[in-house]
Amino acid sequence: MIRKVFRIGVLVLLGIGPAALPAAALAADARLRALSFAASPVAARVTLDLSRFTGEHYFTLDHPFRAVIDLPQTQALRGLRLPAGRGLVAGVHMARRPNGALRLVFVLRAPAAVHVGWAFSPARGHQLVLTLGGVQPTLEAAAAPSAIPTPIRVRHAPANTGRDIIVAVDPGHGGVDPGAIGPDGLEEKNVTLAIGRLLAHRIDEQRGMRAVMTRDRDIFIPLRERRVIARRAHADLFVSIHADDVSQHYIAGASVYILSLRGASNEAARLLAARENAADLKGGIKLSDKSSTLASVLLNLSQSATISESMTAARQVLASLDRSVPVRKPQVQQAAFVVLKSPDIPSMLIETDYISDPREDLKLRNPAYQRRVADAIFKGIRVYFHEHPPAGTLFAEERERQSDRLVARNR
Numbered sequence: 001m002i003r004k005v006f007r008i009g010v011l012v013l014l015g016i017g018p019a020a021l022p023a024a025a026l027a028a029d030a031r032l033r034a035l036s037f038a039a040s041p042v043a044a045r046v047t048l049d050l051s052r053f054t055g056e057h058y059f060t061l062d063h064p065f066r067a068v069i070d071l072p073q074t075q076a077l078r079g080l081r082l083p084a085g086r087g088l089v090a091g092v093h094m095a096r097r098p099n100g101a102l103r104l105v106f107v108l109r110a111p112a113a114v115h116v117g118w119a120f121s122p123a124r125g126h127q128l129v130l131t132l133g134g135v136q137p138t139l140e141a142a143a144a145p146s147a148i149p150t151p152i153r154v155r156h157a158p159a160n161t162g163r164d165i166i167v168a169v170d171p172g173h174g175g176v177d178p179g180a181i182g183p184d185g186l187e188e189k190n191v192t193l194a195i196g197r198l199l200a201h202r203i204d205e206q207r208g209m210r211a212v213m214t215r216d217r218d219i220f221i222p223l224r225e226r227r228v229i230a231r232r233a234h235a236d237l238f239v240s241i242h243a244d245d246v247s248q249h250y251i252a253g254a255s256v257y258i259l260s261l262r263g264a265s266n267e268a269a270r271l272l273a274a275r276e277n278a279a280d281l282k283g284g285i286k287l288s289d290k291s292s293t294l295a296s297v298l299l300n301l302s303q304s305a306t307i308s309e310s311m312t313a314a315r316q317v318l319a320s321l322d323r324s325v326p327v328r329k330p331q332v333q334q335a336a337f338v339v340l341k342s343p344d345i346p347s348m349l350i351e352t353d354y355i356s357d358p359r360e361d362l363k364l365r366n367p368a369y370q371r372r373v374a375d376a377i378f379k380g381i382r383v384y385f386h387e388h389p390p391a392g393t394l395f396a397e398e399r400e401r402q403s404d405r406l407v408a409r410n411r
Contacts, residue, residue, distance in 0.1 A: 030054040030074040032102060034124070039087025043133030046089075046106065050074070050126045053232065057101075058114055058130075064090075065108040067132055069116070074102040088112060088133060106132065117166075118232030162394045164210040165385050167203050168230035170240040170339065171196030171213070172349075175220030180245035182361035189218065191364045192241040195352060198374035199241070206382060208394035223338040230345055236390050237313060237381065238347035240339050243364055245356030252360045253328030254373070256318040257349040258310040259341060260334030309346040313384040317348065320380030324372055325353075350377060 031051040038045050050071075058069040076094060085091040091107040112133040118126070171192035173179030179188025193215070200211035212233040214226040221229075230238045314332040321327055328351075340347040352373050353360045363369045389395035 029100070030071065032071070032074055032076045032080060034077075034080070035082060035092070035104075037083060037089065039089050041087055042110070043112070043131070044088045044106075046130040046132065048104075048128040048130070049124045050128060053118065053126055053228065056116055056128060058116055060111070060114060062111070065111050067106040067108060067112065067114050067130070069104050069128075069130065070097065070101045071104070071128075072099070072101045074100075076102060106130075108132065117234045118229070162208075162392050162397045164208055165237075165390060165393050165395060166233055166235045167209065167211050167381060168233060168235035168238045168345070169196045169200045169203070169211050169213050170226050170230075170238060171215055172240055172242040172339075174215050174218055177220050180243065180355045182245070182355040182364070183358050184361060186355060186361050186365050188243045188245075188355055191243045191352070191355065191370070193218070194367070195370050195374050195377075196241050198371050199239070199377055202374060202378040203381070206378075208398075209382075209385070226339055227342045227345075230342060235345050236385075236393075238340070238342060238345050239317075239377065239381070240337075240347070240349040241352060241377075242349060243352050243355045245354055252354055252357045253326040254318075254321045254353055255327070255329045255333055255351040256314045256321070257333045257335050257337060257340070257351070258314050259307055259347065260336060306342070306344060306346055309388070310340075310348055312388065313346050313381070314348040316384040316387075317350065317377055317380030320383065321350075321373070321376045324376035325369075328354075 030053075032048060033051060034049040036047050036049075048071075054074050055072050056069055057072075058067065060067050075096070080094075082092045082094060085107070088109055089106050090109050093105040093107070095103050095105075097103050115131040117129050117131075171189070173187075173189035173192060175189075177189065179192070181187055196213060197216065200213050200216075203209050203211035212229070212235060214229045215221050226240075227238070311332060318327065318330075318332055322330070332348075335349075337349050340349055353364055355361055355364055385393075385395050386399070389399050
């Protein structure tokens with residue numbers, strides 16, 4: 001019999017189901033390219049490499065214990081070989097459903113909870129990650145040779161600690177959208193990618209934290225899909241990296257923005273928001289809001305709390321930037337950036353500097369300066385999560401232990 005039924009249609013309720021994705025991405029069936037897993041006797045971590053995002057419906061069964069996941073509009077790549085069972089997983093089976101879904105069945109040696117999340121790997125593309133049981137074994141991934149640092153996956157917390165904090169790192173622009181262009185031809189999309197990679201690397205080095213990048217190469221990703229990537233990875237924070245230009249070439253320094261429900265907080269912020277939002281037009285995607293009425297209601301109910309958390313996190317990042325690099329505006333700014341409009345993920349947009357200034361152009365193309373900016377952003381994020389750890393994370397457990405020790409010491 002069915003023992004537990006998990007999430008069904010949550011993405012549609014939030015207005016980020018198939019209607020929110022580019023039509024071209026949904027024109028053909030998704031392809032399951034590879035399936036791999038690491039397992040211990042009590043847990044397993046399964047990674048599905050897919051050609052694109054797709055929905056998922058998963059549940060568990062008893063007698064025997066099984067974890068089942070259905071992937072709609074999905075086909076297995078011809079010749080795909082399923083791995084042999086080991087550890088908690090006794091075997092893996094695959095079948096095509098009459099409705100076009102691909103069903104994967106994991107036969108388990110013991111009952112186990114199922115957790116599902118989406119991620120994006122620079123080497124393997126879109127990934128659906130299933131965690132069976134309470135421990136996440138580490139998958140050893142082969143590092144692709146590159147002269148530029150890429151995000152790494154490290155062994156994080158011991159088995160008896162909480163989950164990692166997930167930070168979505170969003171390098172602005174990309175592909176057909178170069179962003180701002182400096183006086184010597186430096187393109188914003190390359191600066192943001194370099195800083196984003198360095199930031200993701202720092203996050204992945206930190207025990208108890210993990211980065212998910214919206215892009216790790218020179219490709220165009222629509223603004224709304226960047227938010228979809230973050231949500232499907234269950235991100236605790238969304239950080240978008242930019243390096244814009246202004247007509248006054250003498251203007252320089254970093255700024256940090258969060259969403260304003262009432263629009264931009266000043267005219268300059270409105271102009272900047274309009275420029276970033278226009279990126280969608282270059283990819284052939286309309287900017288009109290296609291969310292359902294329900295999504296609008298959910299947005300209104302949750303956005304105020306999310307903006308409050310965004311402000312708290314952004315202030316920490318701005319303070320950290322101010323200790324390391326020039327800052328143009330000493331207060332967090334608010335503007336109507338499309339990419340920041342996640343209803344339930346604290347989000348910020350960082351203008352690392354203005355590429356239009358020839359002196360800042362030189363700094364932004366300097367790897368040492370890029371690393372300084374990335375380090376400053378990371379330190380601000382880390383301080384924020386130490387002070388405001390999400391429930392169930394390693395940071396939350398460590399903070400609770402510190403509080404217990406303090407109480408015991410004062411008795």
